[in-house]
Amino acid sequence: MxxxxxxxxxxxxxxxxxxxxxxxxxxxxxxxxxxxxxxxxxxxxxxxxxxxxxxxxxxxxxxxxxxxxxxxxxxxxxxxxxxxxxxxxxxxxxxxxxxxxxxxxxxxxxLDPARQLELPPTGTWLFDPPHTAIRFIAKHVGMAHVHGRFTRFDGGIRVAPNMGDSQVSVRIDASSISTGNKTRDNHLRSADFLDVEHYPYIDFVSSRFIYRGGSKWTLQGTLTMHGTSRSVGLDTTYLGTVNGGYEQELRCAALAKAELHREDFTLNYRSMLARGIAVVGPTIQLELDIQAMYHTSDTPTPPE
The missing domain is CATH 2.60.40.10 (Immunoglobulins)
Structure with a gap:
C-alpha cells in the first residue's frame, strides 16, 4: 500500500x-x-x-x-x-x-514517439468470428455490473490507400445477446429493451478514420440500434498484422471501445424504472476485440 x-x-x-x-x-x-x-x-x-x-x-x-x-x-x-x-x-x-x-x-x-505499426495492406478484410468478440459492460441498478456479449455478427474492413479513407462495417444479430442469465437475456430481447422482433440488427458503419498518434485511431461513424441512428466515435488501438492460423492467412487485429448512453437510442431508462424494470443502468461500455482475415485486394468505393 x-x-x-x-x-x-x-x-x-x-x-x-x-x-x-x-x-x-x-x-x-x-x-x-x-x-x-x-x-x-x-x-x-x-x-x-x-x-x-x-x-x-x-x-x-x-x-x-x-x-x-x-x-x-x-x-x-x-x-x-x-x-x-x-x-x-x-x-x-x-x-x-x-x-x-x-x-x-x-x-x-x-517519452519517445510511439513506433507506428505497419498498416494492413489495402483491400477487403473480413472479421473472423471465432477470434473476434463484441462485449459490453453495464452497471446494474445498484452496485453490480452486468457483463455480456453478442455471439452472432459479421463485418469487415475496407483498407484504402489513404488509411483515413478506409471504412469499417459491423452487423450484429441483436437476438444473440448473452449475459449468462436466461431470464435477463429474454428481457433484454423484449420490447422493453432491444425489441429484436422489430429491430433485429445493430449496425455500425464508419465514416472516417482519424489518426491519434502511435497505434491510436478514432473511428467516427454511425451506430443504428432500436431504430435510432447516432454518431459515435470508437477509440481504437491497432494491434498489427501477422501471418498465422490455418493455411497461414494474413490477419490484422484491433481493439475498439466506446461509451453509449441508452436514452440516445430511445431505450428510456426512466420509463423502465417507473414500470419496475431494472435491467441495467443508462451507460454502457462497448468493446470490440477484432481479428480480420485478408480477403481480396479489391477496395470497392462505398456507395454515396
Missing part, C-alpha cells in the same frame, strides 16, 4: 537547478519523484504513472503527472517497477530502488 502521494508544482526553470525535494517523509519511508517530458522536451501533463512492487507484483501507487510533468510519491523501502505512458508515445519502463529516509532529485524521463 502506498504511504502517500506527494506533489509539488514548481516553475520549469527549477528543474535545471537541481532542486531539493525536501519532502516530509513518513517514518521509515523513502521518496520517488520524476519529471516527464515529451519528445520536444516540454512537460507532459496527465501522463499515467504506475509503480509496482517487484516482490509482490502489486501496484504500490498509480496516478498522473501534474501540469508541470511532475509525479512524486512516498513508498516503503524496496524495489519497484516504474511504467509511464501517454497517448501516442512509447511507454517508459525502469526499475527504481526506494531507501528509507531518502528523497533523491526527480528523475528526468523523456
Amino acid at each position: 502506498p504511504l502517500g502521494l506527494l506533489r509539488r508544482l514548481r516553475p520549469r526553470t527549477a528543474s535545471a537547478a537541481g532542486p531539493d525535494l525536501s519532502l516530509p517523509l513518513p517514518a521509515g519511508a523513502g521518496a520517488f519523484g520524476c519529471e516527464v517530458v515529451d519528445p520536444t522536451g516540454q512537460p507532459m501533463a496527465g501522463a499515467e504513472v504506475t509503480v509496482t512492487a517487484l516482490d509482490s507484483h502489486r501496484v504500490a501507487t498509480h496516478g498522473t503527472t501534474d501540469p508541470y510533468g511532475f509525479f512524486m510519491a512516498a513508498l516503503p523501502p524496496g524495489s519497484y517497477g516504474l511504467r509511464i505512458a501517454a497517448e501516442g508515445l512509447s511507454p517508459a519502463r525502469e526499475t527504481i530502488e526506494i531507501a528509507a529516509g531518502v528523497a533523491p532529485p526527480p528523475a528526468h524521463i523523456t
Whole structure:
C-alpha cells in the first residue's frame, strides 16, 4: 500500500537547478519523484504513472503527472517497477530502488514517439468470428455490473490507400445477446429493451478514420440500434498484422471501445424504472476485440 502521494508544482526553470525535494517523509519511508517530458522536451501533463512492487507484483501507487510533468510519491523501502505512458508515445519502463529516509532529485524521463505499426495492406478484410468478440459492460441498478456479449455478427474492413479513407462495417444479430442469465437475456430481447422482433440488427458503419498518434485511431461513424441512428466515435488501438492460423492467412487485429448512453437510442431508462424494470443502468461500455482475415485486394468505393 502506498504511504502517500506527494506533489509539488514548481516553475520549469527549477528543474535545471537541481532542486531539493525536501519532502516530509513518513517514518521509515523513502521518496520517488520524476519529471516527464515529451519528445520536444516540454512537460507532459496527465501522463499515467504506475509503480509496482517487484516482490509482490502489486501496484504500490498509480496516478498522473501534474501540469508541470511532475509525479512524486512516498513508498516503503524496496524495489519497484516504474511504467509511464501517454497517448501516442512509447511507454517508459525502469526499475527504481526506494531507501528509507531518502528523497533523491526527480528523475528526468523523456517519452519517445510511439513506433507506428505497419498498416494492413489495402483491400477487403473480413472479421473472423471465432477470434473476434463484441462485449459490453453495464452497471446494474445498484452496485453490480452486468457483463455480456453478442455471439452472432459479421463485418469487415475496407483498407484504402489513404488509411483515413478506409471504412469499417459491423452487423450484429441483436437476438444473440448473452449475459449468462436466461431470464435477463429474454428481457433484454423484449420490447422493453432491444425489441429484436422489430429491430433485429445493430449496425455500425464508419465514416472516417482519424489518426491519434502511435497505434491510436478514432473511428467516427454511425451506430443504428432500436431504430435510432447516432454518431459515435470508437477509440481504437491497432494491434498489427501477422501471418498465422490455418493455411497461414494474413490477419490484422484491433481493439475498439466506446461509451453509449441508452436514452440516445430511445431505450428510456426512466420509463423502465417507473414500470419496475431494472435491467441495467443508462451507460454502457462497448468493446470490440477484432481479428480480420485478408480477403481480396479489391477496395470497392462505398456507395454515396
